[in-house]
Amino acid sequence: MRKIMAFMAVFVLSIALVSAYLRPTYDENTNTATFQIEKAGWYILPMMAVREGSCLKDSKLTYAWIWSPTMKKYIGGKYDTSIDSADNQKLIDDSNNYYAYAHEMFGGAWAYITGECSIGGSYDLERYKWFRDNTGKLQLAKGWNLFTVTPVMWDKSFNDIKGDCKITAIAGWDGSKQEWMTINGSDVSIAMTSRAEKKSATGESFWFKAENDCIFDFNPVVQPPPIPIIPE
Numbered sequence: 001m002r003k004i005m006a007f008m009a010v011f012v013l014s015i016a017l018v019s020a021y022l023r024p025t026y027d028e029n030t031n032t033a034t035f036q037i038e039k040a041g042w043y044i045l046p047m048m049a050v051r052e053g054s055c056l057k058d059s060k061l062t063y064a065w066i067w068s069p070t071m072k073k074y075i076g077g078k079y080d081t082s083i084d085s086a087d088n089q090k091l092i093d094d095s096n097n098y099y100a101y102a103h104e105m106f107g108g109a110w111a112y113i114t115g116e117c118s119i120g121g122s123y124d125l126e127r128y129k130w131f132r133d134n135t136g137k138l139q140l141a142k143g144w145n146l147f148t149v150t151p152v153m154w155d156k157s158f159n160d161i162k163g164d165c166k167i168t169a170i171a172g173w174d175g176s177k178q179e180w181m182t183i184n185g186s187d188v189s190i191a192m193t194s195r196a197e198k199k200s201a202t203g204e205s206f207w208f209k210a211e212n213d214c215i216f217d218f219n220p221v222v223q224p225p226p227i228p229i230i231p232e
Contacts, residue, residue, distance in 0.1 A: 034053065034119070035119050042110055042175070044205040046121075046205055052119070060113050062078065063112040066109050069145055106138065106147065137215050152218050161220075165216060167208050167209065168209050168210075171209075
């Protein structure tokens, strides 16, 4: 499948909710997130992680599927094979119109891995800083959207970035158990707030269900309070 592995993105939940499932190891010295896969099965991998490791060298990553939020369907198949031209064009359109869906910085994909191996990739911190300071917005479509925890989220709480989005459900995939874990949307209020915890969660992915098309804003304009009235 072409390396336009596109997807959406998700924010990070409480350590208490997700500590039992497969998590990447984040190395602050190299800014690298690495997944240690222990058995065959489906995994959600961030785009930045599909770059190096024995899963690729040993051809154990065999299938990959991208979710298009505008077409409401999966696109993909065997890893490193071509995508249908019409679907590929739609992914490009998604990339232009929905920054988070098809951009490697925040994207992810379902990946089928045939056995024990490792897979990972590094994050360009300057690139994420540029995004936060110059773009700072991620478009969500009504329905399910996939977000990956990235460096741009380290110093933000969920309330800081939720913008005009109303999230009604959250779902995570436990790769170690090969099963879903579902969390009520209201529980997002206990999302991680510690910068250190967010760093350790870099590379994790979650599905968020949005009530309507909306925007996550990582660099909102802070409005000052009303100008004080001069006393008479």
